[in-house]
Amino acid sequence: MPSNESEEPETAGFRRPGWRKPAPLGYGPAVETATGVAAPLLAGFSIAFLGVVGADADKFRWPSQAMLLSLCAGLSLIMAVQCGFNARQYLYSPADLADWWTEEDRTVPGRAERLQEEQRADFALWQQWARRGRIAYNLGIVLFTAATALVIAPPPSAAGGDAAVRWLGTGIAFGVSAGEAAWAFLPRTVWRRLRGVLRRAVRGGVRVWRRVRLRLRAGKGGTEDR
Structure with missing residues (x-):
């Protein structure tokens, strides 16, 4: 369960109500x-x-x-x-x-x-x-x-x-x-960075697997021609 009990930040044109509330409300x-x-x-x-x-x-x-x-x-x-x-x-x-x-x-x-x-x-x-x-x-x-x-x-x-x-x-x-x-x-910033690293690693693994599969198919085709 992540930490999300922060309140809405002050922004231009927004006035914080007198009552404090969780954010998100749920x-x-x-x-x-x-x-x-x-x-x-x-x-x-x-x-x-x-x-x-x-x-x-x-x-x-x-x-x-x-x-x-x-x-x-x-x-x-x-x-x-x-x-x-x-x-x-x-x-x-x-x-x-x-x-x-x-x-x-x-x-x-x-x-x-x-x-x-x-x-x-x-x-x-x-x-x-x-x-x-x-x-x-x-x-x-x-x-x-x-x-x-x-x-x-x-x-x-x-x-x-x-x-x-x-x-x-x-x-x-x-x-x-x-x-x-x-x-x-882990802090949210570190977790987002780690998630990005994992995504790149998964994508890199998928690309490597596709290349290996293509080479295997090419090698199999060359063997059949012989």
Whole structure:
């Protein structure tokens, strides 16, 4: 989950409203969904990994390391739930205030300005807790996918095609873990540069493959002519 809780910048002809708001506007519900729905489910899976690996440690290649990563992932995701709970109490809109304060109350001299000041202070607290929840959630996903890679790794007794398939799964899981870490924690500028490098690398690989395929076809045609 990337960080997008910045507000709209000041531009010519644009006057920032007195109320602070997330940007994009859906970032608040996104944080609530990640920390209140996804994080508890993933924390449950992480704790389940502990029981499975601990009960049959001899069937896994790196049981101790997998259990450690699962434990850290579960704790990080539980922390994300707690941060999301603390953040939610500080995010509200002017419509929420209108439900609690009558029109007569809001027209008291100085009352509207004071409500706006309180909302801006609460919004700053929401940003802090939302940022902590986002970091804990992303870290939990990175640790969870890394633990999955260790769990799926073939035991020493595995051999043949089964071991090869499980090593492939380990590599994929580690790749997803590394990709999630880069996407979640690298600055946006660095990530855009890295994405550009990856795109150029993929395009270069495609061009090389096309050239190799053409040469193979040409060599095959020359062999048939003989």
